[in-house]
Amino acid sequence: MSEKKAEKQTLERDLDVQREMMEGEYQEIVIVGGGIAGLATSIALRRMGLQPLVLEGSKELRVTGAAISLAPNAWRALETLGVAHKLTPFYAPLNTMVFTDLSSGKTISTNSLLNISDDLSLRSVHRKALLEALAEELPPTAIRFGSKLSSIKNLPDSSLLALHLEDGTVIKTKVLIGCDGVRSVVAQWLGLLQPVHSGRSAVRAIAVFPNGHGFTKNEVYQVLGEGTRSGFIPLNDKEVYWFMTYKSHLDQDADLWKHPELIRDTVLQRIEKAFPAKFVEVVRKSDLETTSLAPLIFRYPWDLFFGHVSKGNVTVAGDAMHPMTPDLGQGGCSALEDAVVLARNLGETLQKDGRTEFDEKSAEEALKKYAKERRMRTAGLITGSLLSGWLQGETGWLVKMIRNTILYRYLFSKLPQVVDYDCGKLPVIGSHS
Ligand SMILES: Cc1cc2nc3c(=O)[nH]c(=O)nc-3n(C[C@H](O)[C@H](O)[C@H](O)COP(=O)(O)OP(=O)(O)OC[C@H]3O[C@@H](n4cnc5c(N)ncnc54)[C@H](O)[C@@H]3O)c2cc1C
Structure with a gap:
């Protein structure tokens, strides 16, 4: 390249940067992603008087995944966000888990699993209801839909960052929180490793029984088979959430992903002869609108220690930080914990300095504290989920023995201690609480 041409390119680049500095819209705090983590973080910050902007890539709330089980830690966080009361009256507490071993037909039940108190009991809720309950807490201008971050x-x-969106918009921000899920652009920018496939996929759907399903409403029913873990949970008298996780290669199900009918029929073919009739009936009644298939992805837990969970004024929360397999049902619950812990740390820093706005150092310090607080907790949840998935999905006699003795008799009895996590309350800043 000639010297003149190189000079011209450098000049053009400098002009671009100057244009970004001058022209881009400014937002003090930007949250990328309007899923559970992004909406919850926005509510938590707004409850302290801050005004973050949520950029959501989709045109509307993304409610894929049918339903989600929320454990005491999630309910505590939702109470802090002022949202729990909008959901708990509509969903029954779950207090019994029944596991059926497919090959032997034997049943093991675990009672009073996560019954810490009625309000904090494990409950499965519609994803749509959860996301809508969160979104309702935010003013309409707080979420910008159809705004996908590209770089x-x-x-x-300057300590500012320029966020480039796919539609060409540029937004400058002082604090960036990536809640943009497993394929997070923000996590990549931080230099975290790409999450990896666990070797399993999951199908989820809601089955609808217009005349009532007749199942026990407080019970989680699970079937453990040849490399599969399946189950169902009543959501109300007429709807039942069901799931099946199974071993798969990442591209094995590519043909099915966009075809709910094919997903349901493939599951039916697989289970029709081998599974208990009630499970087959639930799958048959799937509402195709809610039927989806997803590869199960996780982040290596050590990446949370050796990688940058925060760098300067940038951090990540939810699946962007700690994607995990769903075997402890903790991905969404811990995303809610993240939201409160992140906001608490930001708020405490402002409170300590008697400020209502961040300077470069104060935000960095708060994000570092947040990252430190979350590392061990979420690495533990990723590891526990992988272990639980492995023990429940394998069929060898040794694994089965470990599963039936250690997992169900011992580890599950310890689960309440893991999920009864209190992420704390939000500080009061100025006149906000
Ligand atoms: C089969 C299965 C079952 C599960 N069951 C449970 C359970 O029972 N309990 C539980 O607690 N958890 C469960 N989970 C985990 C839970 O679903 C996730 O942990 C949770 O949804 C993570 O929320 P999030 O907001 O971090 O990410 P997401 O829900 O992925 O939200 C990310 C958002 O960011 C947006 N986005 C992405 N990229 C960009 C971009 N570049 N620009 C702008 N926006 C962007 C997306 O559109 C999306 O709205 C399960 C997961 C699976 C796969």
């Missing part, structure tokens, strides 16, 4: 740049001689 992040540091602005020179």
Whole structure:
């Protein structure tokens, strides 16, 4: 390249940067992603008087996944966010888990699993209801739909970042929180490793019984088979959430992903002869609108220690930080914990400095504290989920023995201690509480 051409390119780049500095819209705090983590983080920050903007790539709330089980830690966080009371009256507490071993037909039940108190009991809720309950807490201008982040740049001689969206918009921000799920652009910018496939996939759907299903409403029913873990949970008198996890290669199900009918029929073919009739009936009644298939992805737990969970004024929360397999049902619950812990740390820093706005150092310090607080907890949840998935999905006699003795008799009795996690309350800043 000639010297003149190189000079021209450098000049053009400098002009682009200057244009970004001058023209881009400014937002003090930007949250990328309007899923559970993003909406909850926004509520938590707004409850302290801050005004984050949520950028959501989809045109509307993304409610894929049918339903979600929420454990005491999630309910505590939702109470802090002022949202729990909008959901608990409509969903029955779950207090019994019944496991059936497919090959032997034997049943093991675990009672009073997570019954810490009625309000904090394990409950399965519609994802749509949870996301809507969260979104309702935010003013309409707080979420910008159809705004997909494509890249992040540091602005020179400034602590600001320039966020480039797919539609060409540029937004400058002081604090960036990536809640953009397993394929997080923000996590990549932080240098975290790409999450990996666990070797399993999951199908989920809601089955509808217009005349009532007749199942026990407080019970989680699970079937453990040849490399599969399946189950169902009544959501109310007429709807039952069901799931099946199974071993798979990442591209094995690619043909099915966008075809709910094919997903349901493939599961039916697989289970029709081998599974208990009640489970087959539930799958048959699937509402195709809610039927989906997803590969199960996780982050290596050590990445949370050796990688950057926060760098300067940038951090990640929810699946962007700690994608995990769903075997402890903790991905969404811990995303809610993240939201409160992150906001608490930001709020405490402002409170300590007697400020209502961040300077470069105060936000960085708060995000570092947040990352420190979350590392061990979420690495433990990723590891526990993998272990639980492995023990429940394998069929060898040794694994089965470990599963039936250690997992169900011992580890499950310890589960309440893991999920009865209190992520604390939000500080009061100025006149906000
Ligand atoms: C089969 C299965 C069962 C599960 N069951 C449970 C359970 O019972 N209990 C539980 O607690 N958890 C469960 N989970 C985990 C739970 O679903 C996730 O942990 C949770 O949804 C994570 O929320 P999030 O907000 O971090 O990410 P997401 O829900 O993925 O939200 C990310 C959001 O960011 C948006 N986005 C992505 N990229 C961009 C971008 N570049 N720009 C702008 N927006 C962007 C997306 O559109 C999306 O709305 C399960 C997961 C699976 C796969």
